[in-house]
Amino acid sequence: GESVGLHLPTLSVQEGDNSIINCAYSNSASDYFIWYKQESGKGPQFIIDIRSNMDKRQGQRVTVLLNKTVKHLSLQIAATQPGDSAVYFCAEGYTGFQKLVFGTGTRLLVSP
């Protein structure tokens, strides 16, 4: 299932599916972007980041895509697992000043 962006606050998928979470960022001067995972009652946990001079970066089961033309960021999670259930936030920042601006978040629900 694919999120249509932050207008859809909850994304429900089946275990094993691939998940795509989208984010529109606001500042064209932002030069790095981070995805965080936040489980209930916990602090944000770093997942993956990407610099503005890249358009794709891969981690373990996760891929971040950056489209600077339309100021859009996405997080792809392969073979989604129940442990991936959480709220996912994108955040943007700019060099020399790590004041992150967070998006409003997408809740991912993974059914076994």
Add this chain to the structure above:
Amino acid sequence: NAGVMQNPRHLVRRRGQEARLRCSPMKGHSHVYWYRQLPEEGLKFMVYLQKENIIDESGMPKERFSAEFPKEGPSILRIQQVVRGDSAAYFCASSPTFGQGSTEAFFGQGTRLTVV
């Protein structure tokens, strides 16, 4: 290497009281950031500090809120004369000196402030 430590985890204050939230950054980290999170919302930047210096407090309310990061000891976020609207989760993050590699900021588990 312990992570970012925040205490207390939960804090209940009556209206008009003071709240003090503490944050010990990760070892070797000299930058501290405070964020506030309302239920079902994203984190909002409040203040960015280095040791003995406030670098950016553009996200701090003009009144009742203050922050410090002394030469010794944890960073403190202080809220005077709390009101119900101050109820939120307050997160602290720390990072190493910028430019020395990762842009990653590590977050603590947060302090959940409830004003009754």
